[in-house]
Amino acid sequence: MAYTDLRDFVARLEREGELKRVAAEVDVDLEITELTDRVTKAGGPALLFERPCSARDGVTYAMPLLINMLGTKRRLEMALDVTSLGEVTQRMEELLEMKPPEGLIEKLKLLPKLSEIGSFFPKTVRSGPVKEVIERENFSLARLPVMWCWPQDGGRFITFPMVVTRSPRSGRRNVGCYRMQVYDERTTGMHWQVHKGGAEHFRWLERQGKGRRMDVAVALGADPVTMLAGVLPLPEDLDEFLFAGFLRQQPVELVKCETVDLEVPAQSEIVLEGYVDLDDIRPEGPFGDHTGYYSLTDNFPAFHVTCITHRRDPIYVSTVVGRPPMEDYWMGYAVERLFLPLMRKQIPEIVDMHMPPEGVFHNLMFVAIRKSYPGHARKVMNGIWGLPGAMFTKCIVVVDHDVNVQDSGEVAWKALNHIDPERDIQFTLGPVDQLEHASRLPNFGSKMGIDATRKWPTEGFARPWPDEIVMDPRVKRKVDEIWASRGLGVK
Numbered sequence: 376m377a378y379t380d381l382r383d384f385v386a387r388l389e390r391e392g393e394l395k396r397v398a399a400e401v402d403v404d405l406e407i408t409e410l411t412d413r414v415t416k417a418g419g420p421a422l423l424f425e426r427p428c429s430a431r432d433g434v435t436y437a438m439p440l441l442i443n444m445l446g447t448k449r450r451l452e453m454a455l456d457v458t459s460l461g462e463v464t465q466r467m468e469e470l471l472e473m474k475p476p477e478g479l480i481e482k483l484k485l486l487p488k489l490s491e492i493g494s495f496f497p498k499t500v501r502s503g504p505v506k507e508v509i510e511r512e513n514f515s516l517a518r519l520p521v522m523w524c525w526p527q528d529g530g531r532f533i534t535f536p537m538v539v540t541r542s543p544r545s546g547r548r549n550v551g552c553y554r555m556q557v558y559d560e561r562t563t564g565m566h567w568q569v570h571k572g573g574a575e576h577f578r579w580l581e582r583q584g585k586g587r588r589m590d591v592a593v594a595l596g597a598d599p600v601t602m603l604a605g606v607l608p609l610p611e612d613l614d615e616f617l618f619a620g621f622l623r624q625q626p627v628e629l630v631k632c633e634t635v636d637l638e639v640p641a642q643s644e645i646v647l648e649g650y651v652d653l654d655d656i657r658p659e660g661p662f663g664d665h666t667g668y669y670s671l672t673d674n675f676p677a678f679h680v681t682c683i684t685h686r687r688d689p690i691y692v693s694t695v696v697g698r699p700p701m702e703d704y705w706m707g708y709a710v711e712r713l714f715l716p717l718m719r720k721q722i723p724e725i726v727d728m729h730m731p732p733e734g735v736f737h738n739l740m741f742v743a744i745r746k747s748y749p750g751h752a753r754k755v756m757n758g759i760w761g762l763p764g765a766m767f768t769k770c771i772v773v774v775d776h777d778v779n780v781q782d783s784g785e786v787a788w789k790a791l792n793h794i795d796p797e798r799d800i801q802f803t804l805g806p807v808d809q810l811e812h813a814s815r816l817p818n819f820g821s822k823m824g825i826d827a828t829r830k831w832p833t834e835g836f837a838r839p840w841p842d843e844i845v846m847d848p849r850v851k852r853k854v855d856e857i858w859a860s861r862g863l864g865v866k
């Protein structure tokens with residue numbers, strides 16, 4: 376059974392010893408970051424701060440703050456309700472494998488599958504817990520325990536929202552996780568980067584010239600799968616709430632907003648309704664980002680809040696990014712496992728793929744391929760740079776199928792042995808992540824591919840390629856037998 380809401384997941388975390396309540400007052404300004412950073416890096420539990428406070432503002436907040444809920448592989452698996460993430464990859468593969476049926480029998484066989492998918496569409500319901508309190512007049516963002524994450528940040532930031540918009544062009548919904556800097560009690564920044572769904576909707580507002588404002592709804596806190604869906608780089612116009620329904624095998628229930636023409640999860644903890652305005656673009660940042668560096672001040676639209684609805688006793692959910700690994704590494708890992716089948720659909724020779732934490736998603740990707748023709752590794756790099764979800768990848772290392780890309784040490788060892796740098800490195804130019812601080816221009820720069828596969832004679836390599844050193848299996852078996860009895864002081 377899928378989790379109904381955030382507190383359902385919190386209850387499970389607590390039952391399984393994966394959640395620690397912090398009853399003491401802890402400051403939302405920097406202190407929660409320092410505490411969480413240490414806990415996350417030590418592989419510790421989710422944290423529920425019951426009395427977040429701010430010494431600077433002289434307040435203790437009425438609502439608790441939840442953080443690090445996805446901060447380990449185990450909790451990520453619990454969130455997705457699987458025993459291993461391989462199950463999620465497999466479910467994704469099955470979805471993609473559905474072919475159009477040929478004969479009548481085939482059509483009949485497909486029926487249960489189709490009705491299954493139909494049943495995952497979001498369901499609009501009349502009301503839900505998020506409507507327990509509706510504040511149209513007397514509302515303020517100052518009541519939320521929003522964190523000041525790092526010393527040089529430009530202010531407090533809402534870090535784990537689901538930002539809902541509707542395309543002015545197609546009418547389709549998008550949900551994205553974009554941080555929001557709190558400017559005052561009723562205004563925030565809206566940090567959707569130039570390549571993201573929300574930014575594309577905003578551009579269409581301008582192109583159409585029909586109005587200056589676009590409705591936006593921000594849901595804070597829902598069942599963990601729906602929250603994760605906001606992080607997924609789904610193809611444009613594919614509704615993240617529909618995808619969440621597929622992943623949790625149960626539709627997401629939505630309710631209509633009070634003041635804007637959008638729907639939000641009925642089970643959310645808190646919802647901010649409002650709009651962005653083509654005529655109100657403001658400086659946003661700096662912000663200590665997931666690269667481990669500050670992203671500098673830049674211009675983004677301001678979000679004006681027109682109404683807040685929430686549960687009677689809401690939980691405010693947050694996350695903090697910074698030098699990896701942080702909680703968002705595990706979110707990225709979920710993306711990796713879900714997108715592998717999608718990548719394989721387009722580049723079937725890919726055996727496995729991994730983005731190690733130090734590469735902060737877009738800086739480094741290891742790809743293992745089954746090499747079949749000369750120059751194959753370069754074809755794969757170019758294919759990856761053309762994929763919407765992977766186009767920013769700064770460095771792609773392509774290895775042969777027998778390299779375990781989940782093991783960074785193995786990749787470094789084999790790749791560095793196998794390359795002749797001048798011959799095997801390829802540069803290209805293209806769009807880069809907006810967080811990229813070293814590129815020659817914002818959003819535009821170079822990328823590098825390393826062909827670390829074995830080189831073939833048909834690629835002009837005439838020298839013999841040596842074998843990897845492997846012990847004779849008979850000797851290994853013999854040593855296995857005598858190992859325990861010899862007491863060599865190692866396990």
Ligand SMILES: Cc1cc2nc3c(=O)[nH]c(=O)nc-3n(C[C@H](O)[C@H](O)[C@H](O)COP(=O)(O)O)c2cc1C
Pocket residue numbers: 534535549550551552553554555566567568569570571572573605606607608609694696703706
């Ligand atoms: C914790 C966290 C914070 C994020 N903050 C931002 C952000 O401020 N701006 C942004 O454009 N993307 C941010 N992202 C990445 C987007 O959520 C991600 O690219 C997502 O696919 C966007 O959805 P979209 O493709 O529907 O726009 C963040 C991701 C995580 C996990």
Ligand SMILES: [Mn+2]
Pocket residue numbers: 549550551572607608609610611612613615
């Ligand atoms: Mn999207």
